[in-house]
Amino acid sequence: MATHYEVRVAAEERTYAAQAAQAAFDLLDRLEARLSRYKPNSDIARLAQLAPGEKLRVSEPALACLQIAKQMEQITQSAFCPTPAALQTQPALPEWNLLAAEQSIQCVSGRLDFDLGAIGKGFALDRMAELIREWDCPSFLLVAGGSSILAGDSPTDAAGWSCGLGEDDSPHRIFLSNASLSGSGLAVKGAHILDPRSGLPAPRQSRAWILADTAADSDALSTACMVLSEAELIGILERNHSWLAFLETEEGPRPLGRRSIPSPA
Amino acid sequence: MVDKLNRREFLSATAVAGAAMLLEACKSDTAEQKAAVGKSSLNNINIALIGYGEEGKVLLESLLNIPGVKVVALCDIWDYHRGEGQRYLQKLGNEVRAYENYEDLLSKEKDLQAVVIATPDFCHAPMTNTCLKAGLHVYCEKMMSNTIDGARSMVKTMRDTGKLLQIGHQRRSNPRYLFTLNRLLHEANFCGKLTAIQGQWNRAVKEDFGWPKKYEIPQSMLAKYGYKDMHQFRNWRWFKGLGGGPLSDLGAHQIDIFNWWMGRTPKSVMASGGLDYYKNHDWYDNAMVIYEFPVDQAVARAFYQVQTTTSAGGGYYEQFMGDDGTIRMSEDPAICAIYREARATAVSWDDLTQKGYVKAKPLAADTAKVDVRETAALAEYEIPVFFNKPPHQPHLENFFNAIRGTAKLNCPADEAFSSEYVIHKANEAVAAEKKINISDEEVRA
Numbered sequence: 001m002a003t004h005y006e007v008r009v010a011a012e013e014r015t016y017a018a019q020a021a022q023a024a025f026d027l028l029d030r031l032e033a034r035l036s037r038y039k040p041n042s043d044i045a046r047l048a049q050l051a052p053g054e055k056l057r058v059s060e061p062a063l064a065c066l067q068i069a070k071q072m073e074q075i076t077q078s079a080f081c082p083t084p085a086a087l088q089t090q091p092a093l094p095e096w097n098l099l100a101a102e103q104s105i106q107c108v109s110g111r112l113d114f115d116l117g118a119i120g121k122g123f124a125l126d127r128m129a130e131l132i133r134e135w136d137c138p139s140f141l142l143v144a145g146g147s148s149i150l151a152g153d154s155p156t157d158a159a160g161w162s163c164g165l166g167e168d169d170s171p172h173r174i175f176l177s178n179a180s181l182s183g184s185g186l187a188v189k190g191a192h193i194l195d196p197r198s199g200l201p202a203p204r205q206s207r208a209w210i211l212a213d214t215a216a217d218s219d220a221l222s223t224a225c226m227v228l229s230e231a232e233l234i235g236i237l238e239r240n241h242s243w244l245a246f247l248e249t250e251e252g253p254r255p256l257g258r259r260s261i262p263s264p265a
Numbered sequence: 266m267v268d269k270l271n272r273r274e275f276l277s278a279t280a281v282a283g284a285a286m287l288l289e290a291c292k293s294d295t296a297e298q299k300a301a302v303g304k305s306s307l308n309n310i311n312i313a314l315i316g317y318g319e320e321g322k323v324l325l326e327s328l329l330n331i332p333g334v335k336v337v338a339l340c341d342i343w344d345y346h347r348g349e350g351q352r353y354l355q356k357l358g359n360e361v362r363a364y365e366n367y368e369d370l371l372s373k374e375k376d377l378q379a380v381v382i383a384t385p386d387f388c389h390a391p392m393t394n395t396c397l398k399a400g401l402h403v404y405c406e407k408m409m410s411n412t413i414d415g416a417r418s419m420v421k422t423m424r425d426t427g428k429l430l431q432i433g434h435q436r437r438s439n440p441r442y443l444f445t446l447n448r449l450l451h452e453a454n455f456c457g458k459l460t461a462i463q464g465q466w467n468r469a470v471k472e473d474f475g476w477p478k479k480y481e482i483p484q485s486m487l488a489k490y491g492y493k494d495m496h497q498f499r500n501w502r503w504f505k506g507l508g509g510g511p512l513s514d515l516g517a518h519q520i521d522i523f524n525w526w527m528g529r530t531p532k533s534v535m536a537s538g539g540l541d542y543y544k545n546h547d548w549y550d551n552a553m554v555i556y557e558f559p560v561d562q563a564v565a566r567a568f569y570q571v572q573t574t575t576s577a578g579g580g581y582y583e584q585f586m587g588d589d590g591t592i593r594m595s596e597d598p599a600i601c602a603i604y605r606e607a608r609a610t611a612v613s614w615d616d617l618t619q620k621g622y623v624k625a626k627p628l629a630a631d632t633a634k635v636d637v638r639e640t641a642a643l644a645e646y647e648i649p650v651f652f653n654k655p656p657h658q659p660h661l662e663n664f665f666n667a668i669r670g671t672a673k674l675n676c677p678a679d680e681a682f683s684s685e686y687v688i689h690k691a692n693e694a695v696a697a698e699k700k701i702n703i704s705d706e707e708v709r710a
Binding site: 015016018019020021022023026030040041046049056057059060101103134135136 | 326353471475597653656
């Protein structure tokens with residue numbers, strides 16, 4: 001996943017918190033070994049070797065992540081896609097089946113060039129949060145690459161973890177507890193997000209954020225926001241009230257969706 | 266070295282004979298066994314996984330990929346790990362019975378053919394010996410034991426019982442390693458005369474393993490299983506009497522390759538190391554080792570370092586250097602590399618490519634055009650082996666194929682003993698602060 005991660009644990013003895021964080025990082029290493037396309041033996045790298053008709057049994061985390069990816073692809077009408085760059089090297093998006101009973105992925109057509117960069121970080125945060133809760137450290141904040149965060153319970157005497165939308169010290173802040181916020185945009189990496197449906201750079205937003213219950217959802221949806229038209233996005237948010245989008249405007253982030261904005265009050 | 270190569274070639278040549286052995290072995294299945302659904306047979310080998318810590322988790326992922334092998338029982342003294350494993354398998358539709366104690370498991374599980382052991386090193390010998398005596402084949406993680414005597418007892422039990430005992434030096438079944446050893450090093454003589462070897466495994470500083478408070482094992486139970494306290498249980502690799510420290514945990518992988526590829530064990534070892542960084546461990550946190558391997562009336566020296574305070578130095582690998590060329594091997598294919606000396610002109614890269622020993626890395630440039638600019642990069646070559654499996658899977662497959670009679674073990678306990686013996690001697694050399702000679706006789710179990 002080639003990015004930096006942070007684990008912050010509140011209201012816990014320092015050594016215990018550090019060990020819980022270390023356990024979360026160890027889990028992250030194991031997840032990366034399965035999900036990274038840069039690791040030659042990862043499930044994701046191995047899937048790219050399948051010929052049409054072939055299938056491969058993958059690990060539980062890889063299957064679970066791909067399962068969410070498939071759902072998000074359907075929900076966003078392919079604005080989010082786990083094979084986003086396929087159109088740069090192939091005439092059409094590859095097709096694949098998820099065979100849950102066999103714990104396998106089957107290649108139907110094309111080459112399965114999965115790139116979970118727009119969902120894997122969030123998925124990893126969700127799994128790390130499960131583990132940290134097992135350690136009875138309910139108040140935590142997990143950060144992946146500065147673009148996805150997942151908050152546990154609020155720190156003591158705080159309304160939530162104070163999270164800025166945008167640059168460091170952004171005045172636009174929301175206060176998160178037991179929720180995830182992810183952002184996508186062009187400011188840091190330039191036009192790096194492709195519209196999977198056309199293979200061209202995503203045309204829509206300069207920056208967008210999604211608030212959701214899980215980091216996998218917020219991660220994937222924030223990327224989809226860069227591709228979706230506003231009408232498409234509104235349609236998606238109408239069907240799921242646990243999601244809230246923010247689109248960057250000159251006046252500041254503009255919310256879309258029915259979920260209420262977490263505030264310090 | 267040549268004898269070793271011939272032995273390996275012999276192994277692959279016996280595949281047909283192996284198939285015949287399988288037919289014979291199948292005859293031993295009674296009609297009742299064949300009729301019972303899920304009953305353990307050569308086509309459906311029921312196994313237990315003993316130890317579901319970090320390594321057990323890695324092995325389980327590979328086990329789940331292997332057709333005809335079913336994990337029916339799981340054992341771990343820690344309910345946290347045991348429950349995690351049971352839930353994980355349940356999620357995959359694989360109900361397993363879980364045990365705290367392996368002897369309890371053996372007394373209740375009557376339809377096993379094999380066990381896979383991934384527990385702390387000091388448990389390996391008693392567990393392996395008991396399982397072999399119970400009539401089971403055993404795949405045991407390396408190191409065989411934290412003591413030479415423990416490892417020797419495992420070889421003896423293997424011989425006494427006639428059961429299979431594979432030791433988890435998984436690189437010995439790695440197709441890339443096998444190809445490079447047999448084809449490139451031996452057949453093509455790519456390195457020429459081997460003059461030096463180098464290996465390493467360096468890791469960054471890391472917090473000791475902790476544990477969720479609510480899953481703390483009671484003190485009486487820890488004492489019963491040989492641990493002083495929970496910290497020692499979670500960090501057993503660092504403690505004498507339980508594990509062998511980084512030279513054994515990490516170094517065993519590379520040093521085993523030194524021995525395997527040289528086709529013999531070294532004649533001496535000298536080493537320096539110490540407990541210079543961590544304050545709450547027993548074992549050295551860093552070590553530098555030099556082995557001397559006799560080669561053609563001369564000596565090839567092998568340097569190995571393990572650091573647990575820095576990840577610098579290019580990862581983990583074994584590098585075989587000769588007067589004609591160098592091969593750098595690693596379980597991570599991105600680290601593998603081959604180099605030739607300018608003097609190695611007798612055989613060209615094209616010849617090596619045509620014979621299938623190497624392949625050219627794809628050129629990025631359009632070969633239909635020539636642009637004059639700065640000096641172009643040299644053509645690069647690589648080892649032409651790709652395998653689409655997790656690293657431990659081929660070694661486990663070899664174990665199960667050996668049970669079926671279609672293969673011979675790639676790392677039987679007697680061979681592993683010789684290799685691991687010199688690893689124990691490296692730890693001994695650090696303590697002794699002197700060169701230790703190793704005879705060919707003493708490395709045999």
